[in-house]
Structure formats: structure tokens, C-alpha cells
Amino acid sequence: MNLTIDAKSPLPVYQQVIQAIKLEVLSGGLRDGDLLPSIRDLAKLLKLNPNTVAKAYYALEAEGFSENRSGSGSRVRVPAGRQDSLRKAMLESEFKNFLEKAVSLGFTLEDIKQLAERIKK
Amino acid sequence: MNLTIDAKSPLPVYQQVIQAIKLEVLSGGLRDGDLLPSIRDLAKLLKLNPNTVAKAYYALEAEGFSENRSGSGSRVRVPAGRQDSLRKAMLESEFKNFLEKAVSLGFTLEDIKQLAERIKK
DNA sequence: TTCATTGTATTACTATTATAATACACTTTC
DNA sequence: GAAAGTGTATTATAATAGTAATACAATGAA
Numbered sequence: 001m002n003l004t005i006d007a008k009s010p011l012p013v014y015q016q017v018i019q020a021i022k023l024e025v026l027s028g029g030l031r032d033g034d035l036l037p038s039i040r041d042l043a044k045l046l047k048l049n050p051n052t053v054a055k056a057y058y059a060l061e062a063e064g065f066s067e068n069r070s071g072s073g074s075r076v077r078v079p080a081g082r083q084d085s086l087r088k089a090m091l092e093s094e095f096k097n098f099l100e101k102a103v104s105l106g107f108t109l110e111d112i113k114q115l116a117e118r119i120k121k
Numbered sequence: 122m123n124l125t126i127d128a129k130s131p132l133p134v135y136q137q138v139i140q141a142i143k144l145e146v147l148s149g150g151l152r153d154g155d156l157l158p159s160i161r162d163l164a165k166l167l168k169l170n171p172n173t174v175a176k177a178y179y180a181l182e183a184e185g186f187s188e189n190r191s192g193s194g195s196r197v198r199v200p201a202g203r204q205d206s207l208r209k210a211m212l213e214s215e216f217k218n219f220l221e222k223a224v225s226l227g228f229t230l231e232d233i234k235q236l237a238e239r240i241k242k
Numbered sequence: 243t244t245c246a247t248t249g250t251a252t253t254a255c256t257a258t259t260a261t262a263a264t265a266c267a268c269t270t271t272c
Numbered sequence: 273g274a275a276a277g278t279g280t281a282t283t284a285t286a287a288t289a290g291t292a293a294t295a296c297a298a299t300g301a302a
Binding site: 159160161175178179189190191192193194195 | 247250251
């Protein structure tokens with residue numbers, strides 16, 4: 001799992017963990033049924049307190065992304081169909097966010113098209 | 122000023138105020154020398170505590186976006202040239218963020234091009 | 243000068259975030 | 273059954289975020 005934590009971010013650490021795991025699931029790096037790293041292992045890896053990771057795992061389960069079982073670990077619970085639609089919805093949402101910001105900055109669709117051309121190289 | 126606060130956001134309220142004012146400056150809605158609303162007025166408008174708004178104003182001054190003077194208010198201090206370069210840098214940064222996320226979700230440049238075509242309509 | 247308005251500062255209180263140290267119950271494996 | 277590893281729960285402490293109520297000093301206009 002490619003997962004880094006920015007302690008200086010205004011976004012709480014446990015929220016960053018949630019986002020990182022969601023992204024991993026949506027990108028297909030973690031699939032339905034896959035075992036997440038144990039709370040203690042991930043905490044050690046990220047140099048966080050186990051309670052902080054546990055909070056993230058608890059939230060992920062509450063959102064229906066995973067299932068936690070004492071003794072056997074936490075498994076991803078996102079069927080392929082749902083993963084696919086969530087992935088597409090995420091892309092659209094991110095793009096709309098970008099467009100909104102660009103427009104509120106006073107840029108035109110033409111400006112954005114030119115930016116895209118320039119960055120692709 | 123078009124400025125809304127999301128109390129449920131994990132991003133602290135005073136950070137939201139900072140972002141909103143920065144955006145207003147970068148978009149040209151607020152220009153160099155313009156007077157910001159008074160701390161008390163903005164607090165009343167957003168239904169926040171004056172201390173929360175004051176914290177945002179203090180941070181904006183520390184970043185060189187404005188100048189606060191007891192008695193006469195807070196004025197934007199962003200020369201037109203700097204505003205222009207900041208505006209362009211913000212667009213590029215936002216676009217790169219979007220691209221990074223899209224790529225980490227496993228989308229190709231082709232996918233993104235198609236999305237742009239579809240959304241523009 | 244007087245008065246209202248401005249940013250600034252202080253103190254107090256609450257909730258959230260994060261760490262820390264344990265303990266407990268469940269599951270798997272030997 | 274025993275042991276190791278799992279998620280879960282509890283209690284404590286500290287820092288940050290936000291609200292609340294005041295007070296103070298500087299500014300500008302009447």
C-alpha cells in the first residue's frame with residue numbers, strides 16, 4: 001500500500017488514512033475480500049498510534065467499505081460493480097471540483113483546454 | 122463576497138475562511154487596497170465567533186495577503202502582478218492535483234479527455 | 243473632544259484530535 | 273488447550289479548534 005501521512009495537513013490524520021485506503025480500493029489495489037493490514041501493523045508503518053488507525057478502520061466499516069472481525073482482521077467489502085461505479089463517480093466529482101475552482105478564478109474553458117495541452121507534454 | 126462555511130467539513134472553519142478570501146483575491150473580486158469586511162461583520166454574516174474570523178485575518182496578514190490596522194480595518198495587499206501569477210499558479214496546481222488523483226485511480230489521459238468532452242456540454 | 247468602529251488580547255470553557263498504556267474477547271494455528 | 277495475533281474498549285493526558293464574554297488601544301468622523 002502506497003500511503004503517506006502529512007502531519008502538517010489541516011486534514012486530521014485519521015481522515016487521511018480513510019482517504020488513502022478508499023483510494024486504494026477505488027484504484028483496484030485492494031479488491032473485495034482482500035485483507036487490510038492489521039491495525040497494529042499499519043500504525044507501526046505510519047508511525048501512528050493504533051487508536052488513530054482503529055478510528056479510521058471503524059469509520060471505513062461504518063461507510064460499508066470494509067468488515068472488521070476480532071481475531072481475523074479487516075476485509076474489504078466492495079463488490080466489483082460498486083467499485084467500478086464509485087471509481088467513475090470519484091473521477092467526475094474531482095473534475096467538477098477542479099472546473100468549479102477554475103471558473104471561480106475567472107478562467108474560461110478555452111484557458112483550461114490550453115493548460116491541458118501544455119501539461120500533457 | 123460569495124462565501125459559505127461547511128461546519129461538517131473536516132477542514133477547520135478558520136481555514137475555510139482563509140481559502141475563501143484568498144480565492145476572492147485571486148479571482149479579482151477583491152483587489153489590492155480593497156477593504157475586507159470587518160471581523161465583527163463577517164463573523165455575524167457567517168454566524169461565527171469573531172475570534173475565529175480574527176484567526177483567519179491574522180493568518181492572511183502573516184502570509185502577506187493583507188494588512189490589518191486597529192481602527193481602520195484590514196486591506197488587501199496583493200499587487201496586480203503578484204495576483205496574476207498567483208492566479209495562474211493556483212490553476213496549474215489544482216489541475217495537477219486532479220490529474221494525480223485521476224492517474225492514481227487508474228484512468229488514462231484518454232479517459233480524461235473523454236470526460237472533458239462530455240462535461241462541457 | 244467625543245463617539246463609534248476597528249483590530250488586538252485575555253481568560254474560560256467545550257469538543258475534537260492524537261497519543262499512550264492497558265485490558266478484553268475473538269479467531270486461527272499449532 | 274495454549275499461544276499469537278486480531279479488533280475492541282477504557283482511561284488518561286495534551287494540543288488544537290471553536291465559542292463566549294470582555295477589555296484595550298488605535299483610527300476616523302462628527
